[in-house]
Amino acid sequence: MPRDVYVDASLFMGMHSADPAVRAACAAFFAAHLHRPVVMTYEEVGRCDDLVWSHSRHEQDVYYPFMDVLHSLMPIRRRAYTTADWAALAQLPAQAADLAPRERMLLASVLAAEGELVTVNPRLTALAAAGLPVRAPRPASGAVRFADADDVLDGLYRTSLTLEVDHAAV
Secondary structure: OOOOEEEOHHHHHHOOEOOHHHHHHHHHHHHHOOOOOEEEEHHHHHHHHHHHHOOOHHHHHHHHHHHHHHHHHOOEEEEOOOHHHHHHHHHOOHHHOOOOHHHHHHHHHHHHOOOEEEOOOHHHHHHHHHOOOEEOOOOOOOOOOOOOOOOHHHHHHHHHOOOOEOHHHO
8 A cells, every 4th residue: 555645834835935945845746746646734734824824815816816726726635633643753863853843743644644745945855865765756757737627727826826835934
């Protein structure tokens, strides 16, 4: 059985990163996974909203239609932390000790589910060297397009790029 693929707020908001290479890689990941399931913890979903709400009302208004349709089309399984996640904290390597508690809980969730985390958070991608199932998205090869049945999502994405964020702030 394939591993659950977890995504975090840095990857999700990376689709609107001020860094064009990060933006393209994150958008390419989501476009390629549009009809494939991914997992996000409620914490990570909330971090996305928190970042968007820190921007102007106009930027929110052009961003949220894209996000709403993406969340409707893409099989994103949102989930709360579990007791198995809490227990998995003990499995984290010593290199994870300096992470923020939310980052440690995310990693514990991934470990408990025997999943894989895709992120652009450098603190987390660095832990791949410690054997944790963490990776960055692959660089985009060419123009990114969200292909849905009605071709609505791609237009909404292009419009939503009015919102530009520092993905590292997530």
